[in-house]
Amino acid sequence: MTSSSISLLLVAAISLAAPLLYAALGETISENAGVINIQLEGMMLVGAFTGVYGAHVFHSTWLGFLCAVAGGVALAAVHGVACLVFRANQIVSGVVLNILALGATSYGLVVLLGSSAGNSVPTLARVRIPLLSSIPVIGPALFDQNVMVYVAFLLVPVVWWVLRRTGFGLALQAVGERPQAASSLGVAVARMRWLALLICGALAGLGGGQLTLAGLGAFTQNVTAGRGFIALAAVVFGGWRPWGVLGAILLFSTADAFQIRAQAFGAHIPYQFLAMLPYLVTILALAVLVRRRRAPSALGVNV
Amino acid sequence: MSRVGSGRPHGPALIALEGVTKAYPGVLACDSVDLDLRAGEVHALLGENGAGKSTLVGLLFGLQQPDSGRIRVEGAEVRVRGPRDAAALGIGFVQQHFSSIPTLTVGENLALALQGAGRPIPRRTVPARIQELSARYGLGVEPHRPVGQLSVSGQQRVELLKALAVEPRVLILDEPSSLLGPQEAEELLEILGRMAGDGLAILLISHKLEEVLRVSDRVTVLRRGRKVATVETASTSEHELGRLMVGDLATVQEAGRPAAAASPSDAPPRLSIEDLTVAGDRKADVLRGVSLSVSAGEIVGLAGLEGSGQVELIEVVAGVRTATSGRVLSGGVPMAGRSIRERQQAGIAHIPADRRNDGLVGGLSVSENLSLTELGGGKCTHFGLLRKREMTRRAQELIARYDIRVGGPAALVSTLSGGNQQKVVLARELSRDPEVILCAYPTWGLDFAATSAVHAELRRRRAEGAAVLVASVDLDELLAICDRILVMQGGRIVGEVSSSNATAEGIGRLMGGVEAA
Ligand SMILES: Nc1ncnc2c1ncn2[C@@H]1O[C@H](COP(=O)(O)OP(=O)(O)OP(=O)(O)O)[C@@H](O)[C@H]1O
Ligand SMILES: [Mg+2]
Numbered sequence: 001m002t003s004s005s006i007s008l009l010l011v012a013a014i015s016l017a018a019p020l021l022y023a024a025l026g027e028t029i030s031e032n033a034g035v036i037n038i039q040l041e042g043m044m045l046v047g048a049f050t051g052v053y054g055a056h057v058f059h060s061t062w063l064g065f066l067c068a069v070a071g072g073v074a075l076a077a078v079h080g081v082a083c084l085v086f087r088a089n090q091i092v093s094g095v096v097l098n099i100l101a102l103g104a105t106s107y108g109l110v111v112l113l114g115s116s117a118g119n120s121v122p123t124l125a126r127v128r129i130p131l132l133s134s135i136p137v138i139g140p141a142l143f144d145q146n147v148m149v150y151v152a153f154l155l156v157p158v159v160w161w162v163l164r165r166t167g168f169g170l171a172l173q174a175v176g177e178r179p180q181a182a183s184s185l186g187v188a189v190a191r192m193r194w195l196a197l198l199i200c201g202a203l204a205g206l207g208g209g210q211l212t213l214a215g216l217g218a219f220t221q222n223v224t225a226g227r228g229f230i231a232l233a234a235v236v237f238g239g240w241r242p243w244g245v246l247g248a249i250l251l252f253s254t255a256d257a258f259q260i261r262a263q264a265f266g267a268h269i270p271y272q273f274l275a276m277l278p279y280l281v282t283i284l285a286l287a288v289l290v291r292r293r294r295a296p297s298a299l300g301v302n303v
Numbered sequence: 304m305s306r307v308g309s310g311r312p313h314g315p316a317l318i319a320l321e322g323v324t325k326a327y328p329g330v331l332a333c334d335s336v337d338l339d340l341r342a343g344e345v346h347a348l349l350g351e352n353g354a355g356k357s358t359l360v361g362l363l364f365g366l367q368q369p370d371s372g373r374i375r376v377e378g379a380e381v382r383v384r385g386p387r388d389a390a391a392l393g394i395g396f397v398q399q400h401f402s403s404i405p406t407l408t409v410g411e412n413l414a415l416a417l418q419g420a421g422r423p424i425p426r427r428t429v430p431a432r433i434q435e436l437s438a439r440y441g442l443g444v445e446p447h448r449p450v451g452q453l454s455v456s457g458q459q460r461v462e463l464l465k466a467l468a469v470e471p472r473v474l475i476l477d478e479p480s481s482l483l484g485p486q487e488a489e490e491l492l493e494i495l496g497r498m499a500g501d502g503l504a505i506l507l508i509s510h511k512l513e514e515v516l517r518v519s520d521r522v523t524v525l526r527r528g529r530k531v532a533t534v535e536t537a538s539t540s541e542h543e544l545g546r547l548m549v550g551d552l553a554t555v556q557e558a559g560r561p562a563a564a565a566s567p568s569d570a571p572p573r574l575s576i577e578d579l580t581v582a583g584d585r586k587a588d589v590l591r592g593v594s595l596s597v598s599a600g601e602i603v604g605l606a607g608l609e610g611s612g613q614v615e616l617i618e619v620v621a622g623v624r625t626a627t628s629g630r631v632l633s634g635g636v637p638m639a640g641r642s643i644r645e646r647q648q649a650g651i652a653h654i655p656a657d658r659r660n661d662g663l664v665g666g667l668s669v670s671e672n673l674s675l676t677e678l679g680g681g682k683c684t685h686f687g688l689l690r691k692r693e694m695t696r697r698a699q700e701l702i703a704r705y706d707i708r709v710g711g712p713a714a715l716v717s718t719l720s721g722g723n724q725q726k727v728v729l730a731r732e733l734s735r736d737p738e739v740i741l742c743a744y745p746t747w748g749l750d751f752a753a754t755s756a757v758h759a760e761l762r763r764r765r766a767e768g769a770a771v772l773v774a775s776v777d778l779d780e781l782l783a784i785c786d787r788i789l790v791m792q793g794g795r796i797v798g799e800v801s802s803s804n805a806t807a808e809g810i811g812r813l814m815g816g817v818e819a820a
Contacts, residue, residue: 167415170414173407178404178405181404187415187418187419
């Protein structure tokens with residue numbers, strides 16, 4: 001490979017990572033508080049849809065992003081009512097909401113947006129950072145992307161800081177680890193879980209919006225295609241810590257970018273096999289390389 | 304022994320409970336209890352398991368709300384809706400079960416507790432705050448270690464630290480010394496004396512009468528939710544307190560010296576342990592070449608400070624933990640490679656140190672917990688199906704026999720008082736008529752009567768030919784029931800004494816390593 005094709009590969013890898021990163025960071029926060037969101041995929045999908053719809057209606061990409069957040073939060077709220085209020089099983093609720101999200105967005109596509117071809121919206125422009133973007137090989141990948149890509153990556157240290165350095169983060173971990181003890185210390189367990197869940201919904205919605213508003217420029221049926229599940233897995237592989245999650249996602253997105261380029265060049269490998277590659281690489285590498293960490297003790301346990 | 308209590312004249316009540324009542328389904332945990340605490344006093348709260356002690360102090364700390372009655376602070380009626388209110392009123396609380404998050408460090412736990420109390424401090428200042436509190440009260444803790452890695456006494460110190468960090472005027476401690484060794488318990492009592500001297504009001508729950516007599520100024524006794532009396536410590540005795548708690552002391556057997564076992568030494572050992580080594584999670588090995596044997600009809604004690612390897616030794620024999628090298632033989636048969644279930648079937652019973660995490664399933668009922676070891680070929684299943692009626696019958700029998708204070712067999716284990724949870728574990732394990740009994744802290748949190756009953760039960764098993772291995776931090780307990788006591792220190796056996804000529808002081812010195820060469 002030439003250095004320019006490596007450079008292109010990296011550009012693709014970084015921009016593919018952004019939507020995953022939003023969703024996975026949200027899920028990291030939520031799982032640290034003990035709430036698991038199998039509907040992460042669903043929240044992304046709803047965000048992807050409401051984002052495009054919002055951008056259409058308001059003729060503004062930024063208001064579109066706001067609608068994406070609202071969509072994710074709305075689905076998270078349904079999960080919260082089911083699990084935190086009515087104590088439904090978190091897994092079951094998550095699975096049902098995924099199905100609901102797929103159905104609702106497919107219907108919305110037909111009713112509100114019309115055909116999948118006809119709903120295109122302008123995508124975010126790239127913001128080129130002078131000097132830095134001219135660094136060979138990595139410059140374009142890191143410093144010539146749209147704003148929301150930068151935000152996604154900046155969110156990694158922010159989430160790390162919130163979890164490890166603030167009282168809010170401490171309380172969050174206490175709630176995910178020993179809810180009873182936390183409550184006896186004066187931590188409002190239910191409120192913390194709601195907050196964590198809604199933040200997760202917002203970020204997952206943003207991730208979905210990133211996919212359509214910054215990347216594809218249109219909504220198609222099931223546009224997320226399992227990315228929510230990849231983000232969910234990245235949280236586990238990343239050991240419930242933001243930097244680990246970032247590592248897992250970069251691995252996946254690099255393999256994904258590679259696979260897309262290989263398809264484009266028409267390598268003599270069946271494209272189904274190529275499409276499988278990123279998933280395979282991620283699972284193998286992480287199963288072999290990663291030092292296993294324990295999940296929060298009260299993950300998925302209603303209190 | 305000298306009294307540690309401050310012995311100062313006391314002012315008016317700092318905190319008063321008036322006619323406080325709390326009912327749970329089927330039990331009246333507190334029945335119009337009156338209690339007052341004065342600045343500068345150590346006030347002991349006594350009562351049998353399930354008497355309502357933890358419930359009462361929980362009301363004071365706002366963990367539950369009373370059904371009726373009033374709480375007054377300096378005469379003014381208050382409502383304590385939770386830990387934050389309690390902290391604002393100057394109440395600190397060390398709970399019976401630890402309230403730290405094991406994955407967080409000492410410093411993070413302290414920050415969290417202060418935040419929950421509504422008094423957050425900047426994270427940078429936490430280590431300094433810990434240093435300051437440690438120095439003031441002589442509590443050695445390292446701010447940066449995860450709490451889950453500390454020994455039980457270390458965790459206990461963290462709990463105390465968290466309670467003291469809110470600068471309380473009233474400090475409540477629910478059985479703080481029940482897992483501490485004699486030396487550590489002594490240090491704790493001294494700290495409490497010093498704090499009372501500084502003007503704090505201290506409410507201390509304990510089952511150790513001797514400790515209560517030494518440290519307290521007044522004692523309040525609860526019996527089945529009702530207050531029986533409040534007495535001045537100076538004018539009471541162990542006997543009177545015992546009578547107040549139980550109502551009728553005649554039912555309690557005196558715990559005497561053991562009758563010598565029937566010459567166990569010439570019988571082949573029922574249990575032998577040969578050169579057992581267990582590598583530690585961290586640097587030092589947990590067990591380093593331990594060998595011992597227990598004959599049928601013998602009770603052998605394992606003394607040692609918390610963390611000396613006694614509990615780990617018992618866990619290896621029970622099959623919970625795997626040894627790095629060495630052998631365990633039960634009745635001459637090597638146990639290597641046998642599962643816990645197979646060891647149970649070979650007649651080994653295990654009473655684990657941590658009843659909440661290892662011994663019981665909190666979300667299951669008493670009767671289900673009592674049947675856990677009887678599943679699969681046991682009496683409680685029939686072709687794999689549970690025999691509910693048999694389980695209930697068995698549970699009723701055990702509840703009566705072990706005097707478990709509970710509404711009925713269907714009650715969830717998590718709603719039982721601490722001591723009664725311990726009785727459930729004991730009842731289940733001992734009811735299988737085991738030939739080898741392994742116990743770690745068998746009387747943790749048990750009241751006086753229940754402790755004597757457990758001791759009597761272990762002696763009876765010995766008379767029937769069981770081999771018993773007991774780990775305890777309570778030397779008086781070991782002296783009362785054991786034929787021989789092995790003293791452990793740093794994962795090794797450093798001495799053996801026959802209990803007929805041992806003294807607590809002598810063993811204590813061995814435990815601290817003074818005589819260990
Ligand atoms: N959450 C609950 N639900 C139902 N019953 C409860 C609950 N908490 C306590 N009880 C019951 O209230 C009674 C008093 O319990 P409490 O824990 O106050 O006893 P205790 O005096 O602290 O005993 P111990 O010395 O064994 O710790 C017990 O009968 C217990 O089973
Ligand atoms: Mg109690």
